[in-house]
Amino acid sequence: MDGDELVATLEDAGLSPYQADAFVTLLELGAASATDVAQASSVPDPRIYDVLRGLEDDGYIELYEQDSLHARAHDPGEVLADLRSRASRFETAAAEIEERWNRPDIEDHKVSIVKRLDTVLTQADELIREATTQVQVGLTVEQYYELEDALAAALERGTDVKVCLFPAVDGEMDLPSTESLARTCTEARRRPIPSPFVALVDRSWTCFSPHGYSTNEYGVIVNDRTHTFVFHWYFLTSLWEVHETIYSARNDEFPVTYVDLRHCLRDVIPLLEDGVPIEATVEGIETDSGLEVTQSGTVTDATYAGVATEADHPAPLSQLAGEASITLETTDGPVTVGGWGAMLEDLEATRITINSSA
Template sequence: MDDLDDLEGALADAGFSGYEAEAYLGLLRLRDASVAELTDVCSVPRSRLYDVLRDLERAGYVETYEEGSLRARIANVTPAVDELRDWSEELSDAADRLETLWERPRFEHTDISVFQTHAATVREATARIDAADHAVHLCVSTTKLVDMADTLRDAVDRGVVVRIAIQAGTGDHAGEIPRLFPEIASEVRRCESTMHFVALVDGSVGVLAVDNEWDGEYGLVANDNTLTSILHWYFQIQLWEPWDTLYSESIGVTTTYVSIREIIRDVESLRTDDESVFVRVEGIDTQSRETVDVEGEVVDVLYTDIYQDRDVTFAQQFIQAALKIRADGEEYTVGGYGAVLEDIRAIQMTITSIE
C-alpha cells in the first residue's frame, strides 16, 4: 500500500486538520465506508470520527448518509484537488513575492528606489514605459531592445514619442533591429559606446541600471525632479546629441517635441517680425504639481544657443532654456526637464500654427 504520509502533510498544509486529512485519505482508499470500517484504516478515534466526517461534509469534501449506521463516501475528489492546487499557487505566489522583495530596494523613499539587480530594474522600467502617456527616452542594448519591443510598440501606438539610443556593439540582434524601428520608435540613434541602461519616462521618472565588473549590479528608479533632470542631461549630452541618426519617423520635420531646446531652435527659425508662432504645452505646474495643458503664442525665448555656438562650455548647457507664452491673457514661462524657476515643466510640446 502506498505511503500516504506526504499526502497527509500536504492536506494539513492546505487547511485540513490532522484528523480530517487522515479520515479523508482513509475514505479515499475505501471510496464508501461506515464509521466502523473507516476506523480500521485510520487512527482517528471512533468517538471523534463522527464529528470529523460532519466537518468534512460541511467543507464539501465528503457526503454522509444513514444505512443503519453513519456512512460516508467521496463523490468527487475535485474539491480537495482544487484546494491543494490553490495552496500550491499561493506558495508559488509567495515564492515570487519573496524574490521580488529581494530584488526591490534595500531602502525605499517616496520618490527613489534602489534595486538589487539589473534585471529587476529593467522590468520596473518596462512597467513604467507601459504606462507612459507622452515621452520615453531610452538607452539600451540590442538584446534588451528586442525584449522590450512589444512594450515600445504599444507606446508608439498610443502616440508616445519614443527616442532610442542603441548601444553599439551589444547583443546578437543587430540584423533584425532596423526593421523594427518604424514600429517601436520615433527616432533612433547609435550610441558609439557601451553605456548603462537608461530610461526617462514622461518627464518625471528616471531609471538607471548598472551591471559591470567595476561597479557591480544595481538599479535606481527616481520619481524626483532633481535626479531625473541630471539623468536627462546625461542622456542628452552623452548618449543622444553627439551621435548620428539611424531612423526618424519624419526626417527634418518635428511636430511633437520632448526637448525644450529643440523646440526653441525651431521656434527661433520660424519667428519673424510679421508672424507669430503658437504652441501647445502639456506638462506639470511647478507650484501645484498638477498636470496642465496650455496653448498660446510664443512671446519670448530664454536660452543658451548650444546649436549655433559649438564652443559653448559644458556648464553653459545647463543655463536656463525656456519659452514665454501668452494664453488667455496670462503669460507663462515653460521649461524642460528639471524646470524649477519656470511656471510649467514641459513634458510634450507642439507647434500648432504660424500666423
C-alpha cells in the same frame, strides 16, 4: 500514492500523526473496534480513544457502540471537499508567491526593487505602449527588438521617442535597419560602450537595470517625477548629447514639434537674433496650479546659458545645466515657459510646436 505518503499528506492537511494513521487504517479496515484500529496502526492503546474522538469531531469518522467502541470512516464527501479546497488554496498561494517574486505590485509604491531584468523590460513595454508625450530609452540591440512593437505603438500615437543603442557586454552591435528605426523612434543615437538599461516615460516613470558587468542582477522601477528627472539628466549627458545620430525623422519644415525646451532654443535663438517673428503653441503644466493648459502666441524672448549650438552639435554641460526659458506673448499677456522641472516660470512645457516663422 502508498499508505505512508497518504498519511504524510493528511498530516500536511492538519491531522496529527496518530490521527492520520488511524484514519488511513480505518479506510483499509472499513469498520473496526477501537482496539483493532490501535493494533493495526501505530497509535498506542491508551491514546486510541482520544484520537478517534478527535477524528469524529473533525468529520472524518463516526463512532458507535457494539459491545465496545467501534469506528468507521465517514462519508468522504465533506472531507474530500475540504482537502480539495486546501489544495486549491495552496495552488493559489504558490501562484501568488511566484507573481510577487517576479514582479512586486508597483501600484502602491513610488519605488520598487525587482530581481530580474525581464521584469524591468516587461514593465517598460507596458508603460511605453501607454506613453502620450515622450519616451527616452537606452538599451542594447537585443533589448530594442524586445521592445520594438511597444516603441512603434508609442510613435504611432504621436509620442516623441528617443532611442540610444549600445552594445551588450561582448561589445558587438549590429544596428537595426533604417526602416526599423523609422517605425519605432523620432531619433536614434549610438553609444559605443555598454551601459545600463533605462527607459523614461512621460516624465513620470523610470525603468532601470545595470549592464551585464554588474555583480548583481536587479532592477528599479520608479513612479516619481523627481527621480525620473534625475535619470533624465543621466540620459542627456551619458546617452544622448555627445553621441552620433544614426537616424532622425526631423526636418526643417514647419510646424516643428519639440518635447525638450533646450533643443527648441537651439533653433529659436538664431531666429530671434535675426528679428524673425516666431509663432508657437505650448502644451504644458501651470507651475502654480498643476493644471494642464495650452497657450499660443509669439515668442518674444529667450534665456539660454552660453551661446546656442547648432542642432547637430553637442551642447556643453554649462548649457544643459543652466537656465532655459522662453517668453510667449499671448492674447492674455506674456507667459514665461520653462522646461522639465520648471519652478520659476508660468508653465512647464511638455510639448512646443513652432508653427511658423517669416
